[in-house]
Amino acid sequence: MSEPKIIGILGAGRVGTAIARRALAAGYEVRVASSRPASDIALVLQFTAPGAVAADASDVIAQSDVIVLALPLSKYRSLPADQLAGKIVIDTMNYWAPTDGTLTEFEGAPSSSEVVADYLTGARLVRSFNHMGYHEMDGEARPAGDPDRRAMAVAGDDAQARSIVADIIDRMGFDPVDAGRLANARDFAIGTPVFGAPLGRHDLQAALRAPLAA
Numbered sequence: 594m595s596e597p598k599i600i601g602i603l604g605a606g607r608v609g610t611a612i613a614r615r616a617l618a619a620g621y622e623v624r625v626a627s628s629r630p631a632s633d634i635a636l637v638l639q640f641t642a643p644g645a646v647a648a649d650a651s652d653v654i655a656q657s658d659v660i661v662l663a664l665p666l667s668k669y670r671s672l673p674a675d676q677l678a679g680k681i682v683i684d685t686m687n688y689w690a691p692t693d694g695t696l697t698e699f700e701g702a703p704s705s706s707e708v709v710a711d712y713l714t715g716a717r718l719v720r721s722f723n724h725m726g727y728h729e730m731d732g733e734a735r736p737a738g739d740p741d742r743r744a745m746a747v748a749g750d751d752a753q754a755r756s757i758v759a760d761i762i763d764r765m766g767f768d769p770v771d772a773g774r775l776a777n778a779r780d781f782a783i784g785t786p787v788f789g790a791p792l793g794r795h796d797l798q799a800a801l802r803a804p805l806a807a
C-alpha cells in the first residue's frame with residue numbers, strides 16, 4: 594500500500610475528534626462518521642475538528658486508507674465487517690463495564706481487540722491509541738526527538754499494517770512502540786501499569802517486556 598493520505602474515523606466523540614485533530618495537524622485528510630447521518634455531525638465537527646469532513650460510515654470506510662474505531666465498544670457489532678475486510682483498522686476501544694454495560698464476550702477475555710478481530714474477519718486490525726486519555730492527545734503531542742514525547746503501543750498480527758500505523762502515530766506527535774502480535778495488546782489494556790501512564794519510548798518498551806503481574 595502507498596502512504597496513507599485519508600484517515601477515516603468512526604465515532605465523533607471525545608477520542609474520535611481528538612484523533613481527527615491530530616491527523617489534520619499531521620497533514621492527513623480526515624473523514625468522520627457517527628451512527629447518525631453526516632448532516633447531524635457536520636456543524637459540530639466545524640468546532641471540534643475544523644477541516645474534518647463529515648460523511649456517512651459507508652463512505653468513510655470506502656474513501657479512507659486507514660479507519661479508526663472510536664465508538665463505544667458496546668456498539669462494535671454494528672460495524673460493517675464486510676466493508677472493513679482488507680482495510681487497515683485501528684481499534685481504540687476499551688471494555689469498561691460501568692459505561693459499556695456487562696458484555697459477556699469481553700469478561701475475562703485476554704484483550705478486547707482479539708474479540709473485535711474475530712468479528713471483523715479479514716480486517717487488518719491494529720490495536721493502538723487506547724491507553725492515552727483523549728484529553729491528553731492534543732497537549733501531549735511533540736515533534737520527533739523531543740525528550741518529553743509520549744509513546745503509544747502498537748499491536749497487530751499484520752506487520753505491514755503495524756508499520757503503517759506506527760508512521761501515522763509518529764506524524765501525529767507520539768513515539769510508536771511496536772508491541773508485536775495482537776495478543777500482546779493485553780499488556781496495555783485497562784488495568785495494566787501502562788494504561789493512562791505518561792510513558793516515553795524506553796519506559797513503554799520496558800513495560801511491554803515486563804510480566805503482566807509486575
Ligand SMILES: NC(=O)c1ccc[n+]([C@@H]2O[C@H](COP(=O)([O-])OP(=O)(O)OC[C@H]3O[C@@H](n4cnc5c(N)ncnc54)[C@H](OP(=O)(O)O)[C@@H]3O)[C@@H](O)[C@H]2O)c1
Pocket residue numbers: 603604605606607608609626627628629650662663664665666668671672685686687688722723724725726727728
Ligand atoms: N475517553 C478516553 O479518554 C478514551 C481513550 C482511549 C480510548 N477510548 C475508547 O474510545 C471509544 C470512544 O470513546 P469516547 O470517550 O470518544 O466516547 P464518546 O465521547 O461517547 O463518543 C462515541 C462516539 O461514537 C459514536 N457512535 C456510536 N455508535 C456508533 C456507530 N455504530 N458507528 C459510528 N459511531 C458511533 C457516537 O455518536 P452517536 O451515538 O451519535 O452515533 C459518538 O460520536 C470507546 O470505545 C473508548 O473505550 C476512550
